[in-house]
Amino acid sequence: MTRLRTTFLAAAAPLALLCACAQPDGAGAATGSESPVASAPTQGEGANYLVVRTESSGGFVPPDRTVGGLPAVSVYADGRVITDGPVPAIYPGPALPNVQVTQISPEQVQQLTQQGLDAGVRNGTDFGRPNVADAPTTRVTVRGPEGTHTVAVEALRESQANDPMLTKPQREARSKLASYVDKLTGITGTTVAYEPKELAVLARPYTEQGNAEPKSPEVAWPGPALPGRYLNEAFKIGCLTVTGDQMDTVLAAAREANAMTPWTDGGKKYAITFRPLLPDESGCQTFAITKGSR
Structure with missing residues (x-):
C-alpha cells in the first residue's frame, strides 16, 4: 500500500486573492440528484473528465520558480487518482517527477465529489483572510451536479487557531476544507507509474x-x-x-x-x-x- 503525499507545487501563477466561485459545466454533468460521475463515461475522452483537484500555489516562492509543478491530487471520472510520488532524498534530485496513478472505484469517486461539496467547495463559502504573509494558497476544484466549483484559500494550514482576522464560522470552514484535503492526499491503493x-x-x-x-x-x-x-x-x-x-x-x-x-x-x-x-x-x-x- 502506498500513501499519496501532499505537494506544495503549482502549475500556474499564484492566486493573490481568496475566492470561491462556481460556473456551469456541461461536459459530464448530471441533473437532479444524480452524481456527475455516475453519468460520465469511463471509456475514451470521458475517462479524462477531471472530477476533483487540489493544488497549492504562491507563498514565499516566486511563481517563475514553481511553474511546471504538479497538482497535489487529480481525480478523474474513471477512478484514476494522479499525484506526485516520493523521490529519492538526494541532491541533485531526478530530472523527472515521479508521477503515480492509483485506481479507485466509481463509488469512491462519487463519494469524494459529495464530500468536497459538503466540505465547502461551493460558491459562497466564506473562508476569511488570516493575518499571515507570504503563505501559499490552496485551491480545490470539485465538479458537482451544479457545475464546477472552485475555492482558493490563503494560508489554509498556516493560520493560527485564534487568528483575530478570522471569525469562528470561517475557522470552522477552514477546518472542514483542510480535513477534506487530507482525505484526498491520504487515498491509498496500489500505484503504478503514470x-x-x-x-x-x-x-x-x-x-x-x-x-x-x-x-x-x-x-x-x-x-x-x-x-x-x-x-x-x-x-x-x-x-x-x-x-x-x-x-x-x-x-x-x-x-x-x-x-x-x-x-x-x-x-x-x-x-x-x-x-x-x-x-x-x-x-x-x-x-x-x-x-x-x-
Missing part, C-alpha cells in the same frame, strides 16, 4: 552552480529547438511539448540526467523542468505566468 501522452519541456537560461555545489555534466539536448515559446518574456521561461517517438527520446535522456543538468542546444545552456501533462491538460497553455506576478 504514462503521459504528452510531455512539456520548460526551459530557462542555465545558471552556473556555485563552487560548493556538485557539478553536473552537460548533456546535448535531443529534442526540438530550445527554449520554445516564452510563457512570459520577462521570466525567460520557454515551453515546448513533445509526443510519440520524440517524447520517448527525450524521456530516455531525462532519465539519465538530474534536476541540475545543463542541457546544451544551439551554443546555449538551459535548465529544464520536465512536466508530464495530465489527462485533462494539453499544450503549453496549461501553464501561465502573468505579467504582474512577482
Whole structure:
C-alpha cells in the first residue's frame, strides 16, 4: 500500500486573492440528484473528465520558480487518482517527477465529489483572510451536479487557531476544507507509474552552480529547438511539448540526467523542468505566468 503525499507545487501563477466561485459545466454533468460521475463515461475522452483537484500555489516562492509543478491530487471520472510520488532524498534530485496513478472505484469517486461539496467547495463559502504573509494558497476544484466549483484559500494550514482576522464560522470552514484535503492526499491503493501522452519541456537560461555545489555534466539536448515559446518574456521561461517517438527520446535522456543538468542546444545552456501533462491538460497553455506576478 502506498500513501499519496501532499505537494506544495503549482502549475500556474499564484492566486493573490481568496475566492470561491462556481460556473456551469456541461461536459459530464448530471441533473437532479444524480452524481456527475455516475453519468460520465469511463471509456475514451470521458475517462479524462477531471472530477476533483487540489493544488497549492504562491507563498514565499516566486511563481517563475514553481511553474511546471504538479497538482497535489487529480481525480478523474474513471477512478484514476494522479499525484506526485516520493523521490529519492538526494541532491541533485531526478530530472523527472515521479508521477503515480492509483485506481479507485466509481463509488469512491462519487463519494469524494459529495464530500468536497459538503466540505465547502461551493460558491459562497466564506473562508476569511488570516493575518499571515507570504503563505501559499490552496485551491480545490470539485465538479458537482451544479457545475464546477472552485475555492482558493490563503494560508489554509498556516493560520493560527485564534487568528483575530478570522471569525469562528470561517475557522470552522477552514477546518472542514483542510480535513477534506487530507482525505484526498491520504487515498491509498496500489500505484503504478503514470504514462503521459504528452510531455512539456520548460526551459530557462542555465545558471552556473556555485563552487560548493556538485557539478553536473552537460548533456546535448535531443529534442526540438530550445527554449520554445516564452510563457512570459520577462521570466525567460520557454515551453515546448513533445509526443510519440520524440517524447520517448527525450524521456530516455531525462532519465539519465538530474534536476541540475545543463542541457546544451544551439551554443546555449538551459535548465529544464520536465512536466508530464495530465489527462485533462494539453499544450503549453496549461501553464501561465502573468505579467504582474512577482
